[in-house]
Amino acid sequence: MVERDEFLKEVLAFAHLKTSVQPLVGRASVVDGDTIEIRGERVRINGIDAPESAQVCKDAKGANYRCGSVAAAALAEYLVRSSPTRCEFVDRDRYGRFIGNCRRADGKDIAEWLARNGYALDWPRYNNGVYASHQETAKAKRIGVWSGKFQTPWDWRAEQRGETAEPAIVHVPEEPATTTPSYGLVSSSCRIKGNIAANGDRIYHIPDQKFYAKTKVTASKGERWFCSEVDARQAGWRPARQ
Structure with a gap:
């Protein structure tokens, strides 16, 4: 009985913690294609998954390009047009990051925009397909990653960890792309x-x-x-x- 009471206390405490976390509002800086930072807090945008910073995709002509870097640059440009950004707390991930539903000052859903323009994928594992229809729009228009070939970000990460992943649409080549990423990576040409x-x-x-x-x-x-x-x-x- 005592153990059950302690368990219930922990559950209630966790529920209170989730409901008591205040929204984050402020100017957002971009970490990568699905992660931003507001007032020193890292925020993982809920419901979508963008290519990783080091991830390489193929464009419509079959040329390699840094799709993760492109997604980050597009997100930065999108956010600066309507600031501040507001993120409502959903949960924390295993890294302790704030997971949030984020919108620009004009009320536009940031995750929806990323999925609709092909910069990120709907992540049904965590959102039950909320952005699937917007992803289909990008796919039909062949924009963003849908303009060429790519590996899903979750499979790409699993492959980098040496885990078994679903068959990739395109494997990351051994030689890095020549395009220099603009966000988060140290480069001799980025001074x-x-x-x-x-x-x-x-x-x-x-x-x-x-x-x-x-x-x-x-x-x-x-x-x-x-x-x-x-x-x-x-x-x-x-x-x-x-």
């Missing part, structure tokens, strides 16, 4: 440092600025490199004053 200050401000430094050499990029803190100032601004960073 702009995206730093997060102690007060939470996101500031980017370009070569030859006063504090460029002293500025370090720590990925675990959400800091990253950018290939252009346009990329940095779209992701929510501002330029350093000196």
